[in-house]
Amino acid sequence: MVQLPKQPVPSSPAPPAVPTSADVARLAGVSRATVSYVLNNTRAVRISEPTRRRVHEAAEELGYVPHAAARSLRAGHSRMVLMPAPNVPVGALYSQFLNELQWALSRLDYTVVQYGSIGLQGDEAARAWAELRPVAVLVPGAGLGPQGVHVLKRSGARAVLTLGPERVEGAHTLLLDHDGVGHSAGAHLLARGRRGVGVVLPLEDGLALYSRPRLEGVRRALRGTGAAVTELPLAYEEESAARLAARWRSLCLDAVFAYNDEYAMLLMRALQDEGVDVPGETAVVGADDLMLGRLLRPRLSTVHIELPSGRELAELVDRVVRDPAGVPEVHQVLGARIVHRESS
Amino acid sequence: MVQLPKQPVPSSPAPPAVPTSADVARLAGVSRATVSYVLNNTRAVRISEPTRRRVHEAAEELGYVPHAAARSLRAGHSRMVLMPAPNVPVGALYSQFLNELQWALSRLDYTVVQYGSIGLQGDEAARAWAELRPVAVLVPGAGLGPQGVHVLKRSGARAVLTLGPERVEGAHTLLLDHDGVGHSAGAHLLARGRRGVGVVLPLEDGLALYSRPRLEGVRRALRGTGAAVTELPLAYEEESAARLAARWRSLCLDAVFAYNDEYAMLLMRALQDEGVDVPGETAVVGADDLMLGRLLRPRLSTVHIELPSGRELAELVDRVVRDPAGVPEVHQVLGARIVHRESS
DNA sequence: TTGAAAGCGTTACCAC
DNA sequence: GTGGTAACGCTTTCAA
Numbered sequence: 045m046v047q048l049p050k051q052p053v054p055s056s057p058a059p060p061a062v063p064t065s066a067d068v069a070r071l072a073g074v075s076r077a078t079v080s081y082v083l084n085n086t087r088a089v090r091i092s093e094p095t096r097r098r099v100h101e102a103a104e105e106l107g108y109v110p111h112a113a114a115r116s117l118r119a120g121h122s123r124m125v126l127m128p129a130p131n132v133p134v135g136a137l138y139s140q141f142l143n144e145l146q147w148a149l150s151r152l153d154y155t156v157v158q159y160g161s162i163g164l165q166g167d168e169a170a171r172a173w174a175e176l177r178p179v180a181v182l183v184p185g186a187g188l189g190p191q192g193v194h195v196l197k198r199s200g201a202r203a204v205l206t207l208g209p210e211r212v213e214g215a216h217t218l219l220l221d222h223d224g225v226g227h228s229a230g231a232h233l234l235a236r237g238r239r240g241v242g243v244v245l246p247l248e249d250g251l252a253l254y255s256r257p258r259l260e261g262v263r264r265a266l267r268g269t270g271a272a273v274t275e276l277p278l279a280y281e282e283e284s285a286a287r288l289a290a291r292w293r294s295l296c297l298d299a300v301f302a303y304n305d306e307y308a309m310l311l312m313r314a315l316q317d318e319g320v321d322v323p324g325e326t327a328v329v330g331a332d333d334l335m336l337g338r339l340l341r342p343r344l345s346t347v348h349i350e351l352p353s354g355r356e357l358a359e360l361v362d363r364v365v366r367d368p369a370g371v372p373e374v375h376q377v378l379g380a381r382i383v384h385r386e387s388s
Numbered sequence: 389m390v391q392l393p394k395q396p397v398p399s400s401p402a403p404p405a406v407p408t409s410a411d412v413a414r415l416a417g418v419s420r421a422t423v424s425y426v427l428n429n430t431r432a433v434r435i436s437e438p439t440r441r442r443v444h445e446a447a448e449e450l451g452y453v454p455h456a457a458a459r460s461l462r463a464g465h466s467r468m469v470l471m472p473a474p475n476v477p478v479g480a481l482y483s484q485f486l487n488e489l490q491w492a493l494s495r496l497d498y499t500v501v502q503y504g505s506i507g508l509q510g511d512e513a514a515r516a517w518a519e520l521r522p523v524a525v526l527v528p529g530a531g532l533g534p535q536g537v538h539v540l541k542r543s544g545a546r547a548v549l550t551l552g553p554e555r556v557e558g559a560h561t562l563l564l565d566h567d568g569v570g571h572s573a574g575a576h577l578l579a580r581g582r583r584g585v586g587v588v589l590p591l592e593d594g595l596a597l598y599s600r601p602r603l604e605g606v607r608r609a610l611r612g613t614g615a616a617v618t619e620l621p622l623a624y625e626e627e628s629a630a631r632l633a634a635r636w637r638s639l640c641l642d643a644v645f646a647y648n649d650e651y652a653m654l655l656m657r658a659l660q661d662e663g664v665d666v667p668g669e670t671a672v673v674g675a676d677d678l679m680l681g682r683l684l685r686p687r688l689s690t691v692h693i694e695l696p697s698g699r700e701l702a703e704l705v706d707r708v709v710r711d712p713a714g715v716p717e718v719h720q721v722l723g724a725r726i727v728h729r730e731s732s
Numbered sequence: 733t734t735g736a737a738a739g740c741g742t743t744a745c746c747a748c
Numbered sequence: 749g750t751g752g753t754a755a756c757g758c759t760t761t762c763a764a
Contacts, residue, residue: 062521062544064741075751080743088744090749107542112519113457113466114741117756122457129473129502131487139477146473146504155516158473160490160500172499175456177406198451200406282682313683336680338626339657408757419735424759432760436733458757461740 063106072102079103083110116177121200125149125361126178128169128187129158132250137332137351144354152362154180167191174199180361182207183215186253190214203364207357209253211374216364218352221378222254226261228347229301229329232382238299238327239271244307247279255303258331262301276300278307285314292320298327299388305330305337305346312340312387327388342386350379407450416446423447427454460521465544469493469705470522472513472531473502476594481676481695488698496706498524511535518543524705526551527559530597534558547708551701553601555718560708562696565722566598570605572691573645573673576726582643582671583615588651591623599647602675606645620644622651629658636664642671643732649674649681649690656684656731671732686730694723 065083069076074095081089082099091099102108116122134142146156157178161169170192173181180203181188181196190213193204197214204215211217226243233241243262245255263273274297278284292315302308308330312322322328322342330337330346337344364371409427413420418439425433426443435443446452460466478486490500501522505513514536517525524547525532525540534557537548541558548559555561570587577585587606589599607617618641622628636659646652652674656666666672666686674681674690681688696704708715 060542062542065743066741076741077743077751077753078749081750084743086743092749095749107539109515109518109539109543111461111521111741113461113521114756115743117455117457117461117740117758118742118744120756129486129490129500130483133480133483134477136477139474142473143475143506147506150504150507156473156504158502158504160494160502162487162491163494171453174453177455177457195451195453198404198406199453280679282679309683310679313685335624335626335654339653341657409759410757420758421736421760422734425734428759430760434733439733455757458740459759461742461756462758462760464740 063108065108065110067106068099068102068108071106072098074099122177122179123154124176124178125154125156125180125182126173126176127156127158127182127184128161128173130184131162135332135334137334137349141351141354145357146354148355148358149361152358154358154361167195170195174201177201179203180205180365182357182361184208185250186210188212188215202368203361205361205364209257216360216368216371216373216375218357218360218375218377221376221380222257223261223264224378224380225331225347225349226258226263226301227265228261228380228382229258229331230262230265232345232384233299233301233327233329233388234266234269234271236299236327236388238388240274240295240297240299241266241271242274242276242295242297242300244276244278244300244303244311246303246307247277247284251303258301258303278303278311280307280310282310282314285310286317289314289318289320292318292326298325299329300326301329301331303330304332305334305344306332308344308346308387309336309340312344323387329382329388333383337385340387345385345388346383348381348383350381352377407452409452409454411450412443412446412452415450416442418443466521466523467498468520468522469498469500469524469526470517470520471500471502471526471528472505472517474528475506479676479678481678481693485695485698489701490698492699492702493705496702498702498705511539514539518545521545523547524549524709526701526705528552529594530554532556532559546712547705549705549708553597560704560712560715560717560719562701562704562719562721565720565724566601567605567608568722568724569675569691569693570602570607570645571609572605572724572726573602573675574606574609576689576728577643577645577671577673577732578610578613578615580643580671580732582732584618584639584641584643585610585615586618586620586639586641586644588620588622588644588647588655590647590651591621591628595647602645602647622647622655624651624654626654626658629654630661633658633662633664636662636670642669643673644670645673645675647674648676649678649688650676652688652690652731653680653684656688667731673726673732677727681729684731689729689732690727691724692727694725696721 065076065079069079082096149156181201182205184207193214196204206212206215207218209222243259302311312328330344333346333348337346409420409423413423426440493500518540525545526549528551537558540548550556550559551562587603646655656672674688677690677692681690
């Protein structure tokens with residue numbers, strides 16, 4: 045729960061009062077109700093043109109901007125869609141998706157707000173979000189549990205959606221099929237005749253949620269084929285990659301699925317520095333299909349991941365807001381397809 | 389100005405009312421005032437321990453979460469710091485800076501919110517932000533003009549800060565010295581004996597604001613030395629880079645400052661594919677000091693950019709909020725220093 | 733130690 | 749057509 049400051053900010057010499065609709069009404073010589081009607085284009089009531097003009101002019105002159113808090117307090121609901129602000133760098137793919145989503149939601153008259161939640165533990169975050177009384181909450185990744193969902197719904201959120209690798213009780217879930225990403229990579233490597241497949245598991249926090257299902261996907265693809273999977277913990281640092289590369293030949297691998305393109309670049313570089321031929325001796329496959337991969341030599345094979353379009357997701361949010369019970373709770377998303385280049 | 393929906397969302401079968409402090413009071417058998425005292429730890433008034441417990445239990449049982457809008461409406465101010473949500477992928481450097489800032493601000497009891505402003509034109513955005521009555525607004529890049537600053541201040545924002553390449557009238561500005569970035573690169577290349585320096589100008593929208601000052605910085609470094617600067621427009625696509633590389637030798641350049649590490653990678657790859665030796669024939673320098681650069685061969689020389697620390701910026705925001713007039717309006721920031729590796 | 737009441741800025745319902 | 753008025757949820761004097 046957010047604490048208000050113990051003592052309000054000190055009033056500077058001249059704190060010119062913020063204009064309210066009452067000020068506009070006074071200046072225009074009408075009532076507050078009329079101001080509201082004019083400024084909100086209320087169609088149920090007809091206001092004479094001269095009056096409208098006077099109101100608009102007054103608002104303009106005073107620099108009047110309506111007070112969202114007062115409005116939503118009165119209305120009993122807001123049009124705010126809240127998302128937690130990402131706390132890791134977002135790639136081009138995801139960034140574009142976010143933009144699209146935002147744009148589509150604003151077309152539907154929603155306001156998208158990303159809430160900085162660093163330092164908030166689990167349910168604290170949900171409580172903090174709930175204080176803003178968003179009409180919808182959209183949470184990518186993990187970080188929202190059933191408790192949090194409950195808090196949000198209890199405080200009026202009509203839609204709580206998660207976008208991640210696992211279902212969350214009570215929320216609408218867009219299930220990101222990371223297993224399928226690994227499966228694509230595994231099946232591809234198998235088809236290329238590889239039999240000893242390493243799978244990179246990033247040591248960085250929070251990535252296990254994705255890397256584990258991807259690993260499982262590779263396992264699934266190779267099951268019963270005689271090909272073997274080896275787990276390869278790796279930190280996103282040159283040194284860690286160098287250590288792994290140094291013992292590469294002892295691992296007896298002829299392929300590696302490197303979690304994503306960036307880890308792939310890191311590892312491929314280390315392998316090459318160690319004299320390991322790619323793809324001759326070891327095939328390398330990344331994921332995310334970044335520009336990066338096309339610039340490497342050999343060009344990096346990768347798993348292209350297809351997120352749902354921002355427009356689709358926006359419409360889903362809107363449907364859930366309008367009728368939470370009328371929309372299935374789980375949606376499978378995320379197409380994955382291999383992009384074969386030169387590294388495999 | 390945000391339109392409310394013409395008709396409110398249809399009430400589903402059982403819209404269980406959101407609990408208010410009145411509900412908590414009723415359940416605990418006390419008055420609303422007492423609830424407020426207990427939940428806000430108001431020190432000016434002592435509440436008996438049993439009563440406190442009853443209130444807390446009631447709040448817990450009902451899943452009560454205070455209503456931020458009502459609170460800030462009553463208080464007359466909020467502790468919200470608003471930033472526009474970035475609409476381009478943010479790199480690791482900036483992302484970490486944002487996290488730090490957010491964390492530091494939350495330590496100071498502020499709530500950081502990123503507002504999705506795509507589709508809003510210039511001053512519309514400022515009006516939309518102003519509706520939320522943030523106590524501070526922090527705008528990286530351009531996108532906020534004097535008009536917008538005025539709107540925000542008029543609606544109660546005590547601090548309006550911009551973080552960008554140029555001053556904005558009325559706002560506190562953290563002047564990002566992109567000129568210095570170019571200057572570092574230029575001076576370095578000059579010291580390495582280069583005389584024909586190309587400077588990449590990204591064609592992507594919005595980057596001119598940074599690339600122009602960087603170009604000027606290079607020019608400044610080379611002025612009066614006999615070395616020449618050539619502008620090199622470049623899109624972030626392989627094909628564009630290939631075209632540039634194809635005519636490279638006709639340009640008679642022995643060095644290039646590639647705007648940043650990503651463009652540097654793109655261009656360096658194209659040059660190498662064209663048979664141009666780096667750094668023998670042409671030196672390449674990037675900027676941002678990404679991990680990326682260390683993985684390239686030759687390792688990429690780069691300009692390391694030092695943003696102000698999140699903590700410092702948070703403290704600045706806080707100082708401006710407390711006393712807008714007591715803080716100088718313009719701050720020069722952004723240290724730039726060359727990191728010499730192998731590509732130059 | 734607790735309670736009653738006023739008021740923050742809006743909008744919607746009813747009279748005029 | 750237009751103008752009072754009540755109410756949204758909360759905090760904070762002021763009284764008891």
